[in-house]
Amino acid sequence: MTAGTGDGGSSPRVAVVMTPHWESASEEGWITRQVAGALATVADVHVVTPEGTSAGVSTDSVFTLHRLGTPIDPVSEISRDLLLEGMVGTASVGLASASGLVALSTRGLLAPWDGAAGVLAALSPEVVVIAGTDTLGARRAVDRYDPTAHVVLLALDGHRSHGAHRGDGGDGPGTSGDLVTRSRSVLVVTEDEGMGLPGDPAGTGVVVRRIGAPLSASPSARTEPNTWVGDTGYILVLTDVAEEADNEPAALARLLRLRFPDPPVGIVHSDAFCAWHRGRVTRGWAVERTSDLHRLMAWARVTVDLRPGRLFARRCVDSLLFGTPIVVPADSRGREHAERGRGGLWFSDPAELTWCVDALLDTRAHDAFALQGRAYAEEEYGSTDAFVDRVLAGCGLPAVDVRHVAG
C-alpha cells in the first residue's frame, strides 16, 4: 500500500469509506471497492459497514474493515427500494406527504449506523466517503462525530432510469437531497447519474464529478472464440432471466432469434446459453465467468443488453471496449454509452429493437459505431490511472505520481 501523509508529513492520511454492504457483487458494490482502492494509493483506507454478526476489525487486502455487527434488515431496504421505484414514476410529491414518505423510507435504516460515530472519532479521518444517496444513517453518524467533517458522497444512484427524476420527497433534513447538499462533492459514475440528483447540488455549490470506472478489454478474450457460436458474426443477447421465463426480456430474446434466423443468435440466459441458427438450437451451460462473457462479446457482431446494470451498465462498456456496438433499452443506463459514447442504438419498443439490430448488422454502420464506441470506452473507462486521478480530485486529495515514488 502506498499511503500518503497529511500536510504535517508525519501522520498518514486516513480516509473512511462508509458502505451498507462491503462484499457485494452488484455494480454498486464493485465501484465502491474500486473507489476505496483509488483512495488507498494516497491514504490508509478504513471501511465502515454495519454488516457482521459481531463488531470487530479485520484486514481486507489493503483496507482495514470495521464491522459494526448491526446489519441492516433486508426488509427495510426492500421497502425503501419499492418506495423509491414507486416515486420514480410520480411527477411530483406534495410537501404534506413528503415527511411521511421520508419516515417510511428510512425506517430501520438509521439505527444500524449508530456505532459508526465512535469509529470515526477514533480514526479522525481526513475525508469520509459515504456510499449511496440512501445511506442516511451514515450521514447521521458523521454529524455526530463532527458536523464539519469533509464528506464526499459516492452517489450510486441506480434508482432512476434514463431521463426520469427521482422525486425523493423533498430536500428536508433526513432526505437523500439533504445528504447531497451536506457533501462537499458528489462522485457519480455516469453523466446520467449526475443529472437530476436529489437536493439540487448545482444550486447549493456541491461539485458533482464523474469518475467513470476502471475497466479493460482482456486480450485473451480475442484469442479463441466461444465453441458454440464460433466466429460467425453472431448477435449476442444478454437477458439475465431464465430460458423458460415469461417476462419482457425473455419475449424480446425470442423475437430476436425468430426475426434473425440467419446470423446465429447467442442468448445468455441465467440458466443456460442458447445458440440459435436457422431454427435449430445448441444449448450450453450458463455463462457464469466474466472471462467467458468477455469472449462472447469480443467475437460478437452486436451486443443486445436487455437488462443493463442499473448503475452504469458495465457490460455495455465491456462490449464497447471490445469494439462491439450495443443495443439497449431507451430507459436504461446503457443508453448513455450508446448516445453520448456513440457506440450503439437504443429502443423503446420491440419494433425499434429489430430495426436497430438489423441496422448494426450492416458493415458500414457496424464499423462506424464500433470505432466510436471503443474510442469513448477507452477514453472514459479504459484507464485505471485516470480513474484514480478523478477519484482523488473528487475527494480533494492530492494525486501521487507513482512513477516518481517508484523512482
Place this chain on the structure above:
Amino acid sequence: MGHPAVDPREFLDGLRDRYRELQWEPLPPDTARHYEEHEQTRSRAALAYLHEHWALPDRFDPESGAGGPRGAVLGLFGRLTYRVLGPRLREERELLAHMVRVCAALEGRCDELTQRIQQLNQDVTDRQVAEARNLADLSVWLHRQPWADAARRGGESVAEGGPGPTA
C-alpha cells in the same frame, strides 16, 4: 479513422422515418424443389455377394467325385440326377437372377426415398424458419399499428378542430 462520424440520434431518427409505414404480407408458397440425385456412399457388400453367387451349379462336376469304381457309380448317379432335375434347376436359376435384380432395384429406390425424405425435412425446416421470421415481422407490425392509428386519429382530430383548412 476511415469512417465518417455517425450520430446515433440522427441514425435512429432515420430508421424511424424509414419504417414509418410498415409493410407486411404473408409469405408466398414456395415452389417445390426438384429432387437432386445424390450418390449413396454406404456399403453395397450384401448386394455384391448376391450378384456374385446367384448362379448355382446346374450340371454335375465329375472332378468332384472319387476315383475308381466308386467314383464311376457316383458320376453315373450324379449325371442322371442333374439330367432329371435340369429344367427345375434352370428355372430356379432364372428366378434367383430376377430376385437379385429386384433387390438391386429396391436398394436404388430406397436410396432415392431416403434422399427425398432428407430433402423434405430440410424444406419443412426452412419453411418453418421463414414463417417464424415472417410472424416476427407481423408481431412488430401489429405492435406498431395501434400506435400509428392513434397518431393518425390524433392528427385528424386536431385538423378537424383547428382553424386551418382540412384535407
